[in-house]
Amino acid sequence: MIEQYIKDQQLNLNSILIDRLNQLNIPDDFKQAVFYSIEAGGKRLRPILMMVTYEAFKNNTDKIVDPAIALEMIHTYSLIHDDLPAMDDDDFRRGQATLHRRFDEATAILVGDGLLTYAFNVVSTSSQLEAEEKIYTIQQLSQSAGYEGMIAGQHLDLKAEDRQLEETELNDIHQLKTGAIIRAAIKIGAYLGGATPPQIEALDEFGKYLGLVFQIQDDILDVEGDIAVIGKPVGSDEERNKSTYPQILGLDEAMKIKEKYMGLAKEKYGESGIDQPLLLELLDVFGNRHS
Amino acid sequence: MIEQYIKDQQLNLNSILIDRLNQLNIPDDFKQAVFYSIEAGGKRLRPILMMVTYEAFKNNTDKIVDPAIALEMIHTYSLIHDDLPAMDDDDFRRGQATLHRRFDEATAILVGDGLLTYAFNVVSTSSQLEAEEKIYTIQQLSQSAGYEGMIAGQHLDLKAEDRQLEETELNDIHQLKTGAIIRAAIKIGAYLGGATPPQIEALDEFGKYLGLVFQIQDDILDVEGDIAVIGKPVGSDEERNKSTYPQILGLDEAMKIKEKYMGLAKEKYGESGIDQPLLLELLDVFGNRHS
Known part of the structure; x- marks a missing residue:
């Protein structure tokens, strides 16, 4: 059921995103670059998480669409800037050239700046x-x-390259780098749906563990993906000397920790008192996805 | 009188900016970079313009301080990103190393992204x-x-390098690149002060001409500054093959156009029906400044 929901909302969100960007009155060559960044795809998991949370309280999507696409714009901007040569220096993302490779660095910086700015315009x-x-x-x-x-x-992530981190440091970095946005997605969904403050608090804690689960699975995929493809556990994180959960804890222990956080997330879901099985299914997707 | 007002408000705004940034709970080394960008100085003309407009209607600065420092954060972010190697590639600004030269490019991109984001946080x-x-x-x-x-x-400015522009194209670029923010400064000041819609409209037109005056004077200074220093009219704009008003129109004609726009700005000021001589003095500062 969640798979169909995700597919439907991906189509829905993509069409709304394109529609919004089409309204922009900007030079055609620049518009192409803006579209390229959005059409490059992406699982839209963050806005979907926001929508699923909202729909725990409301039977429509009226209020959540604009915040959801704003969040995806912010996420997309962050990927564009992270891929820049001065940052992670990535040439490819999802099998196609990154924005600064397909166009140029100045365009990538500006498209990113613009998506961030436009996100606040869309909401306001x-x-x-x-x-x-x-x-x-x-x-x-x-x-x-x-x-x-x-x-x-x-x-902190850039600074941590070439240095062995403790598990707590790694947690801190990920809670900031990916966790904060995931928690915001859930809090906005809950607030706009009409959740009570204690519900928002419980769901925020749910989001904290969900974020960690997401990141640990990301690290596990980086190892496993490469084992499958090239037969040895050398992932792009390891090439870049980034600390990962499997590298610090070993693969088995990383999987155990992931399961522990999934359990804690379920507890917090219970505390929130909501009845939205899709949210638990989404937790499962975050924790057991293969890409 | 405006000189003293500007000096006072520069001190005031600087202290509020520093105070706001000091509240941030971020790693010390990164905080240093954030502070460097703000402490690098700047005339704070945009927030001052916003405040002067607001004070045409109100006898206090209560409501205008947060929008004013948010605007300055956005202006500072735009300078940091414009200075990057992929953009204008400037090593110095106001006699000191640009942020990416003093620290590194990744830091400059992130500090800029953060200032833009923080501006919306400050207002909200x-x-x-x-x-x-x-x-x-x-x-x-x-x-x-x-x-x-x-x-x-x-x-458009980056695309226009190495190409000779018409005066109307140059106007269009500057109205977007610097004019839009200047007009927003005035509109926010007027709205928060309690201006009527027709007053906001007249002041917005005032801002349009003020922005053009600002840019033409910028171009004139680029030529004159170099004449004084190195004895021939080769400014940094010309080195970079950027079209400027003096280059397109000649210096005399550029000065005439500037005077024309100053006159039109004064007309619009008159139409607004406000009594704020500081705003006219500020127009004079924008149009006749020496740096």
């Missing part, structure tokens, strides 16, 4: 949200994507 | 603004700094 001009709802959404997005969230995470 | 969490005031401010900032404003301007 939304016809579906009340003023207070816009403000809550903007607070959460700007906090989680900002200096004390994703940006600190990327900074 | 402001204790001084009503919900609708926050939203108006965020709409104006995200629109003027976004794809249809500053970012389009920077894109």
Whole structure:
């Protein structure tokens, strides 16, 4: 059931994203670069997580669409900037050239800057949200994507290359780099749906463990993917001397920790008192995905 | 009088900016880079313009401080990213090393991303603004700094290198690259002050001409500064093969056009019906500044 939901929402979100970007009055050559970054695909898991949380409370998607596409714009901007030569220096993403390789670095910097800026424009001009709802959404997005969230995470991640990390350090980096945005997605979904403050708190904790599960599985895939393809456990993280959970803990222990966090996430889901099986299925997708 | 006002507000804004950034809970080495970008100075003309406009309507600065420092953060981010090697490739700004030269490119990209994001956080969490005031401010900032404003301007500016532009093309680029933000500064100041829609419209037109005056004077200074220093009119714009007003129109004609726009700005000021001589003095500062 979650698979069909994900497929449907991916199509839905892609069409809304394209529609929004088409409304922009910008030079054609630049518009192509903006579209390239969005059409490069992506699983849209963050906005889908936001929508699933929202739908635990409401039977429609009225209020959640604009925050969801804003979140995906912020996520896309972060990938574009992370791929730049000065950062992770990646030439490919999802099997196609990264934006700065397909166009050029200046374009990639500007497209990223623009997506981040446009995200706040989409929320602030939304016809579906009340003023207070816009403000809550903007607070959460700007906090989680900002200096004390994703940006600190990327900074620490870059600094941590070539250095062996402890498990707690690795947790800290990932909670900032990917966890903060995942938690914001859930909190925005819950708030806009009309959750009570204790529910938001429980779901926020759910999101904390979900984020860790997501990252550990990412690291596991990096090892396993390469074992399958080239027969030895050398992944791109290892090439770049990035610390990963399997490398610090061993693969078996990393899988155990992942299971532990999945259990804790389920506990927090229980505490929230909501009835949204799709959210648990999504946890399962995050923890057991193969790509 | 405006000189003293500018000096006072520069000190005031600097201290508020530092105070806000000090509240950030981020790694020390990264904080240093954030502070470097803000402490590198700058005339703070954009936030001052916003404040002067606001003070045409109100006898305090309560509501305008947070939008003003948010605007300066956005302006600072834009300079940091414009200076990057992939963009204008500048090693120095205001006599000191640019951020990516003093630190590194990754840090400069991240500090810029963070300032842009933090600007929206500052406005959305402001204790001084009503919900609708926050939203108006965020709409104006995200629109003027976004794809249809500053970012389009920077894109067109980069594309225009090595090509001779018409005066209208040059106007278009500057209206996007610097004009949009200047107009947003004025509109936010007027709106938060309580201006009527016709007043906001007249002041927006005032801002349009003020922006052009600012840019033409920038180009004139680029030529004159170099005449004074090295005895021939080769400025950094010319080195980079950027079209400028003096180059397209000749220096005399550029000065005449600037005077024309100053006159049109004064007309629009008159139409707004406000009594704020500081705003006219600021126009004079923008048009006749020596640095």
